[in-house]
Amino acid sequence: MNLMTSRLERIFSPGSIAVIGASRNRRKVSWEVLHNLVTYGYQGRVYPINPHASSIHSIRAYPSVLDVPDDVDMAIVVVPARHVLQVVGECGQKGVKGLVVITAGFSEIGPAGAGLEAELHSLIMKHGMTMVGPNCMGVINTHDGVQMDATFAPVPPLKGDISFMTQSGALGVAILEHARNIGVGLAKFASLGNSVDVSGNELIEYLENDPETRIILLYIESFGDPRKFVKIARRVTKVKPIIALKSGRTEAGARAAVSHTGAMAGPDVGTQALFEQCGVLRVGSIQELFDLAMAFSLQPLPRGRRVAVVTNAGGPGIMATDALVGYGMEMAQLSPETTALLKENLPEEASANNPIDLIADADGARYRLAIKAVLEDGNVDALLVITVPPIVTDEVDIARAIWDCARDYDKTIISSFVTRTKDSPAFMELVNHRVPSYLFPESAARSLAAMATYREYLKREEGEFQVFEVDRKGARKALMGARKEGRRRLRETEALALLEAYGFDIVRTKTVSDLDEATAAADEIGYPVVLKAVHPEIVHKTEYGAVALDIRNEKELRSQYDAIVKGLSSRGLEAREFMLQEFARGGKETIMGMNLDRKFGPMIVFGLGGIYVEVLKDVVFRLSPMTDMDAVRMIEGIRSYPILEGVRGEPPSDVPALAEFLQRLSQMVEDFHEIAEVDINPFLVFERGKGCKVVDARVLLAPEGS
C-alpha cells in the first residue's frame, strides 16, 4: 500500500469513528451525521463525543476523544468553528489519523476564517493527519466491509460502482438524492469543502486504484493545480471514465490583453482545453452528469457509432434519429438478412428499416423478436429501444423482453420509455436489470454518444513529449535586451530572433529607416515585397494603414512608402523605422500563440489567420506542455480544418510542420517562464513538405519579478 492510498484509507475505511460534536437534537446536522452512520450500518465502532451527554442515538458518549477507551481511527468534526482547533489537537494527542471536518467558518468567510484555517492546517501537518474539509458535507463508502455514510444527507445512497467528488456540499446533498431517485448506485463519495489537505487530485489518484470504483464523477468549481490534474487525468481516463461538471463557465474574467490570442481566450477555454487534452468527458448539467453515469454504470461501451433504433411509434423514432445523428452517431445500415427477417415477422404496417417501427400494438414478444434480430446483426454496434406507453399491452412485458435480450449480448443497449420515470414499474424493471432507461429519447442518445466518445478516448494515442534541439543561448540573448531596458514588449526583430532560435523559419526581412534603404533592401530580397512601418504605438498595423502587401516594383514601392508616411503623419505619428519583407505567395495564413494564464500556466493557441478567425473565434487552445498527438489533434480541432486539408482542388497544407512548430513553441515557453504572451500572426503554412514561415510576431514578457 503506497502512502497516497493509506492516507485516504484512513478516511474511507476506518475501523472506528468518533463524531465530535454529535448532538441529541434531531434537527441538527451533528445529530444527522451520527444517525446516518448508525442507520446505514457502519461496520466499525462509533463514539459520539459531547461533553454534555452520556449517550446519543443510544450509544455511549464521551466528553472528549481523549476519554474514549479504545483506538479511534477517524474523527468527524461538527463542533462550532471556534472549538475546532481544540478538538483537532485532542485528536492528534489521541493518535487519530483521519479527519473529516464538516464545520464551516474558515477561508470561505474571509480573512478571519482564513487565519483559523491556516492554524488548522499546521495542526494536522504537525500530527501527520489526513483531513477532508473543512466546510464539507462528509464522505461515503458503500463497500460491504465498511458501509459508512458519514454525511448529513437525508437519503441513504444506493451501492454501485460510481464514485463522486463534489466541491459544493449543498449541491452534493441534492445530487445524492437525485442519484438515488434514478437508481444510480455509488461506491465512494466525498465532499471536499475547502480542500485544505486532501485535494481533488489526490482523491482522483486514490479512486484510480480503488477496485470498487469503475466510474469517476466530478463536480468542480475551480482547479487547485490544473497542470497536475492533466497529468493524472490523462492516465486515469485510460482505465476509468471521468465525467466532469465544471461550473463557472461564463465567470467574468476581464483581461487586459492587447494581442488577438489573448482577447480570444475567454474564461472557459482553459477548462475546455484541459478536459479535451486528458480525455475527461465534460457535461453541461447535473441531469447530463447522471444520465451519462447511468449508461456507463449499467452497460458495456459500444464497439462503434452504428446505432439501431427499435420503437413502437414513428415520432419518437424520428426524434431519436435526429438526436443520435446530432450527437455524432450513425444510423446502422441493417444487413439484408435482418431486414428480411423483420419484414417476414412484423405486421405489414411496421417498418423493417432503421429506425424499426413495431407500431403501436407491439407487445413484449414483438419487441423480443426485433431486438434479437438487430443484436445479431454485425452492422449494429448499439441499440436504442423506445416505447411510448402502450394502451393495450403491458409495458413491463416489454421491459422484460429488453433486459432479457440484453443479457445475452455484449452490445450496448439503452432505452427510453417515454414519460416513464422512477415511479413506473417498467423503469424499475429495466434499471434493476442493468438497462438504463430515460424519460426521453434525446437523453438516451446523448448518453450513448458519450460512451462512444469515451471508447475513442480509450483507443486514442496520447503521443510523446518531444524535445527539439534549439539555441537556448540565442533565445536568452533575444530576451535580455528588453529586460535590460525595462521593456515588457520585445522589438519585432528581437521577437523574430527568439523564434529563430527555436527553429522557426522567418520570411526574408530587412529593417530600414528611409526610402533609399528600402529600395536597396527590396532589390536584395527581390520583388514582390511587403513594406511595414514599425512604431511603438502601433499594435495592429492594418488598422493604421501601416502595411502594403504585394509591391511588385520600385515605382509601387515609392508610392506605397509615401502613402504610409503620410497616413501615419495624419495621425500624428512619425515613421522612422520600416521592415521590408519578401511577399510569400501560396501560403495560408495561420496564427499560433501563447498566453500565460494565472491558473493554467502557458496556454497554446492555434487557428487560421485573417479577419474571419477574429470574428468567428475559430481557434483551439491547449495547455503546455503538449505531446505530438496533442499538437496534431489541436490543428484538426479548428472548425475550418478542411481548408488546411485543401478545398477547391488545392494541395493539402503542411500540417506536420504546423504540429512541430506548436511543440517548439510549447518547449520555448516551458524553457522561459518569463514569456507572458507570444503572437505569431501571420504564420504562413505552405503545401505539404514545404514548411511554414513567420511573417510577424509579437512577444510580451511578464512583469519583472512576477
Add this chain to the structure above:
Amino acid sequence: MNLMTSRLERIFSPGSIAVIGASRNRRKVSWEVLHNLVTYGYQGRVYPINPHASSIHSIRAYPSVLDVPDDVDMAIVVVPARHVLQVVGECGQKGVKGLVVITAGFSEIGPAGAGLEAELHSLIMKHGMTMVGPNCMGVINTHDGVQMDATFAPVPPLKGDISFMTQSGALGVAILEHARNIGVGLAKFASLGNSVDVSGNELIEYLENDPETRIILLYIESFGDPRKFVKIARRVTKVKPIIALKSGRTEAGARAAVSHTGAMAGPDVGTQALFEQCGVLRVGSIQELFDLAMAFSLQPLPRGRRVAVVTNAGGPGIMATDALVGYGMEMAQLSPETTALLKENLPEEASANNPIDLIADADGARYRLAIKAVLEDGNVDALLVITVPPIVTDEVDIARAIWDCARDYDKTIISSFVTRTKDSPAFMELVNHRVPSYLFPESAARSLAAMATYREYLKREEGEFQVFEVDRKGARKALMGARKEGRRRLRETEALALLEAYGFDIVRTKTVSDLDEATAAADEIGYPVVLKAVHPEIVHKTEYGAVALDIRNEKELRSQYDAIVKGLSSRGLEAREFMLQEFARGGKETIMGMNLDRKFGPMIVFGLGGIYVEVLKDVVFRLSPMTDMDAVRMIEGIRSYPILEGVRGEPPSDVPALAEFLQRLSQMVEDFHEIAEVDINPFLVFERGKGCKVVDARVLLAPEGS
C-alpha cells in the same frame, strides 16, 4: 362566426357525439374513447353505435348512426378501415357535420390505403363535413361548457390555457401524460393523423381566435403548405406564442446541386428559416417543449433580459449563471440600495451580490426578504429562485414565500427546487400557485430565455413587402435564350443581363475571344483588371486555375493569358471565350443566391464569400417572399456579421444595399418560377452608401415543364 371557425367548432364544441364502433371490450381503443368521454364529463349527449350491443358503458347503443332518434353533431369513427366509407356515408345521410376518424389503415400503409383515403375525402367533400384524421388519436376540449376528452389516452388532461397539435398520435398519448405529470393544463388538443381535411394551418388559425387558448404547442413531422404556414404564423405569433418541436432534422435529403448555395442547404435549413421568419419558438425535445409551456402558461413575459438569482447554495447559483448567460440573458446589476438592504439583513457569510447566496440554513423568511428586495429593484427584469433541499428548514415554507411574493409583482419569477419534481410538496405548492418549478436550474434558465426571446419577437417589426421597379421584359429576354436552345444553365452574360434587369449593378465586363481583344478591352476598362476563361465544363473557375485577379498592366495580362490557356489545355480544354472585368478594390466578397426547394419554394441564401464560408457554412436562409426587415435580419444573422459592421478600423459595409438586393432577388424569383437556382458569387459590397456589384453569377432553370 366565420366559415373557418364554424368548421372547427363542429369538432371542438359539438352538442352531441356518436362513437361509431364503440366496443364493450375494455381492452380496446373503441371502449377507451367512449369511457374517456363519459368519465371526463362531456357536457353533451353521447350515442354509442354498435350493431351487436344494446348498451355500452351503461348507455343505450344503436346499430347505426341512422337509428339515433336525435340530431348528431359529431361522430368519432373507430370501426375497422374497411367499414369506414359505409359509416361515413351514413353520417352524411344523417347530417353529421363533424368527424374524428381514429381508424388507421389509409395512406400511411401505402397505395391500397391511399385509394381508400381518396374515396373518404370525396365522401366528406360531398357531404360538406369537417374531418380530423384518419389515423389519429382524437381531440380534446377542456372548456367548462364542453369538457370533451375524445381520445383514447389513459390519463385525463388538466384544464389550462395551452393548446397542442400533434402529427404523431402515439407521441400525443405520451405527451398528454407528461403534461399532466408536470401540472401543465390544456385548453384544446388535436391529433391530426393524415390531415386529409383539417390541416395544421387551419387548426392554428382556429386557435388564433380561440379565447381559451393562450399558448400554441406544435409537434410537426412535415409541413403541408409551408408558405401558408409562414403567413399565418407571422400573424399569430404577434398575439400568442407558438412553440414548435419539429422532428426529422437530419433526414437524408440528397440533392444533386452543383452550385455552392445548393450544397449548403441541408435538409433542415428550410424549417429553421421558416420558424425564424415567423417568430415561432423552436425547441429540440419534448422536455424543452413542456419546460417552456410551463413558464409561458404560469408567468408574465419578462420586460428584459436582466435576471437576478436567489439561491441557498453557491454551486447551483454558479450553474444558473452559466446557463442564463449561455442562453443570452444578463445577470442583473443590483442597485446599491438593494445590495445595502441585503447586506444589512443577511448573515455575514451570505452573498449580497447577484447571484444572491442566502446560504444553507435559509428559511422562508430569509427567502422572502431577498425576493422582495430583488423584485423592488428597477434593474431586475426577472428572478430565478433556486433551492437545494434544505436539511433543517421546511421546503414548503420557502415555496410559499416564493409564490406569495410573486403574486405582488408583475415581474417574471421561476424557480428550481433542485431534484424536486412532481412528487414533492414544494413542487405542487409552487405550480398550483403559478410559479413554474424545474428539476434543475438549467431548464429554468432556458425557459426564461425563451420568454425573453418571445417578447422580442412581439416587439420586432415584420416590415413590408417592397415592390421595386424592374425591367421584366429584359429579364424574360435573358431567360428565353436558354429555353429556346434547351439549355438549363444560363450563359454568364445572360445571367448578368437577368440580374441587371432587376437592378443589380455589375462590374464592368467585356467578353473577348483572343488576346488582342483582351488587351483592347483592358485598355477600355482600365487596369487593374480580372481575366477569366469561360467554358461550359468549368463551374468553379478557381479550381481550374481559370481566373487571374489584380492584373496591373498589359505585360501581366499577356503572361496571365498564356498561363490560363496552357493550364486549360493541359486538362484537355480549349479556351475560346474570356471575360475581362474591372478589378474592384475595397469591396468585401459576399454571396447571395436562391435555391428552389420542392417543399418550401424559393429559398434565399446570404453569406460572406470566400473559402471560409464554404467550410464553416456561415450562411442564413429565408423563405421567399421576404419583407425588408426579413432581409435586414437575415444579413445580421450570419455569425461573421461584425465583418460587415467593420472591424480593425474599417468603415461599415453597405448593409442597406445588400438588404435591397436580397429583396430584388426575391422579387425576381417570385416573378419567374422557372428559375431553379441563382448563385451570385462573389457579390461585392462596398462601404456604406457605395452599393454592391455582381462579379460572377450562375443561374439554372428548372427542367422544362416542371
